[in-house]
Amino acid sequence: MTITAGTTTSASTFHRGRRLRRTAALRALVRETRLDPSMLVAPLFVRPGRNAREEIGSMPGQYRLSVDELAREGERLVAIGVRSVLLFGLPETKDPEGSGAWADDGIVQAGIRELRRAVGDELAVIADVCLCEYTSHGHCGVLSDASVDNDASLSLLARSAVSLAAAGADVVAPSAMMDGQVAAIRSALDEHGASQTAILAYAAKHASAFYGPFREAADSAPAFGDRRSYQMDPANGLEAVGELLADLDEGADMLMVKPALPALDLVAAARAATTVPIAAYQVSGEYAAICAAAERGWLDRRAAALESLTAIARAGAGILVTYFAADAAGWLADERAR
Numbered sequence: 001m002t003i004t005a006g007t008t009t010s011a012s013t014f015h016r017g018r019r020l021r022r023t024a025a026l027r028a029l030v031r032e033t034r035l036d037p038s039m040l041v042a043p044l045f046v047r048p049g050r051n052a053r054e055e056i057g058s059m060p061g062q063y064r065l066s067v068d069e070l071a072r073e074g075e076r077l078v079a080i081g082v083r084s085v086l087l088f089g090l091p092e093t094k095d096p097e098g099s100g101a102w103a104d105d106g107i108v109q110a111g112i113r114e115l116r117r118a119v120g121d122e123l124a125v126i127a128d129v130c131l132c133e134y135t136s137h138g139h140c141g142v143l144s145d146a147s148v149d150n151d152a153s154l155s156l157l158a159r160s161a162v163s164l165a166a167a168g169a170d171v172v173a174p175s176a177m178m179d180g181q182v183a184a185i186r187s188a189l190d191e192h193g194a195s196q197t198a199i200l201a202y203a204a205k206h207a208s209a210f211y212g213p214f215r216e217a218a219d220s221a222p223a224f225g226d227r228r229s230y231q232m233d234p235a236n237g238l239e240a241v242g243e244l245l246a247d248l249d250e251g252a253d254m255l256m257v258k259p260a261l262p263a264l265d266l267v268a269a270a271r272a273a274t275t276v277p278i279a280a281y282q283v284s285g286e287y288a289a290i291c292a293a294a295e296r297g298w299l300d301r302r303a304a305a306l307e308s309l310t311a312i313a314r315a316g317a318g319i320l321v322t323y324f325a326a327d328a329a330g331w332l333a334d335e336r337a338r
C-alpha cells in the first residue's frame with residue numbers, strides 16, 4: 001500500500017484512545033467515576049397502618065410503607081450497603097396549615113422512631129421538610145388570599161424541622177422553596193437543642209414536570225395552580241447558583257440539586273462553587289421514565305439506571321438520592337463479584 005503524504009495521517013500523529021478501552025481490566029483501571037452503595041439515599045414513603053406495603057402505580061417497585069414495614073426496609077437497606085434514607089409522609093388527615101408535618105406523633109416522626117429502634121445509627125435518616133404532603137390544598141406553604149404566604153410558612157417549616165429532629169432525624173431537608181427557610185430552620189433547631197441536626201437544603205429546585213409520579217405517590221398535587229411562584233424556572237442557571245449560595249449563607253450543611261439529569265449543569269456548578277457535600281435527586285419522573293421504557297423493552301433498566309447515576313456522580317454529586325438505591329446497591333455488588 002502506498003501512503004501519499006498529506007492524504008493519510010501517520011499512525012503516530014493521532015490519539016489512540018482505544019488502547020485503554022481494549023479490555024475490561026484496562027477500562028476499570030482508567031475509570032474516573034465509581035459508584036459506591038454508601039453514596040446512595042433511598043427515598044421512602046411512610047403511611048399509616050401495620051403490615052402495609054402498597055405499591056405506587058406510577059413508580060413500579062416503590063411502596064408506601066407502614067412504620068413496621070419501614071423498619072424492615074431499613075434493615076434490608078443496611079444489609080446491602082445503603083446507608084441513608086430520605087423520608088416522606090402520608091398523614092391520616094390533612095388541613096390547611098399542614099399540622100401533620102409537625103405533630104409529635106406525625107407519620108414521619110413515628111417512622112423515624114421505629115427505624116431507630118430497628119437499625120440504630122446504621123442509617124443516616126434524612127427527613128424531608130415541606131407542607132405539601134400535609135396541606136389540604138397541596139401547596140408547600142400556607143395560603144393567604146389564594147397565594148402561598150412565604151413568611152407565614154417559615155415558622156411552620158421550622159416547627160416541622162424541630163419535631164423531626166426531636167424524633168431522631170440526623171438531617172432535615174427543606175424542600176418547600178420558601179425564601180429564608182434554611183435560616184429559620186437553623187435558628188429554630190439551635191434554640192431547641194438540636195444544634196447537631198444537619199440541614200440538606202434543596203437549594204436549586206426547579207418547577208419540574210418530572211415530579212409527576214411523586215405527587216401521586218405522596219398525594220401532594222396542588223389543588224389549584226402550580227408551584228411556579230416558589231420553585232425555580234428551569235431556564236435559569238445563574239439564579240440557581242444564587243439560590244445555592246444563599247442557602248449556604250443561611251446555614252445549610254449540604255446542598256441538593258433537583259431534578260438530576262435535567263440539571264447536570266447545575267450539579268457541576270454547585271460542585272465548582274462550594275466546598276460542602278453536593279447531593280442530586282434523581283426524581284420520580286426520571287425513575288418512572290426509565291422503568292416504563294424498560295417495561296416496553298425499549299431500554300435496559302439496569303444499564304440505563306447505572307449510566308444515569310454515573311453521569312450524576314461525574315457531574316459532581318457525591319450523594320445520589322434515587323429510587324434505584326436498593327437495586328443499584330445490588331447491581332454494584334454483582335459487578336464487583338464478577
Ligand code: PBG
Nearest residue numbers: 130132175210211214283284285
Ligand atoms: C416536596 C417534594 C417534592 C419532591 C420532593 N419533595 C414534590 C414537589 O416539589 O412537587 C419530588 C420528588 C420526586 O419527584 O421524586 N415539595
